[in-house]
Amino acid sequence: MLPRQPRVMAPTQRNGGSQPTRVPDSDRTTARRRFIQLLGSASLFAIAGCSNATSKTSKEQVSYQDHPEENQQCSNCQFYTPPENGGDAGTCTRVQGDIAPEAWCNVYAEG
Numbered sequence: 001m002l003p004r005q006p007r008v009m010a011p012t013q014r015n016g017g018s019q020p021t022r023v024p025d026s027d028r029t030t031a032r033r034r035f036i037q038l039l040g041s042a043s044l045f046a047i048a049g050c051s052n053a054t055s056k057t058s059k060e061q062v063s064y065q066d067h068p069e070e071n072q073q074c075s076n077c078q079f080y081t082p083p084e085n086g087g088d089a090g091t092c093t094r095v096q097g098d099i100a101p102e103a104w105c106n107v108y109a110e111g
């Protein structure tokens, strides 16, 4: 690893404009700390955005009905998960709540 070089600022009026000015270590530490804080904030926004993208839709929004639509029904939809332990209703990766195997909605996709 190369030794760190002191950062210099462009000549300023403070020293007459003739000499570059060395940036104090405390300013670099503050800038680094601020950068890390911004990264943390950006990460939180990204996580919030992702979790929102995977949230489910309400049944009303997808015109959920408790009967099939022609030959389409939840039990043959790719988003459907059958009930476990002999239950009546399964779940859906797209729609909220219990999902009946013979139901249907307008997000149906053949599985």
Ligand code: SF4
Residues within 6 Å of the ligand: 062, 064, 073, 074, 075, 077, 078, 079, 080, 081, 091, 092, 093, 094, 095, 099, 103, 104, 105, 106, 107, 108, 109
């Ligand atoms: S997306 Fe619609 S049709 Fe498919 S399983 Fe979910 S509720 Fe049923």
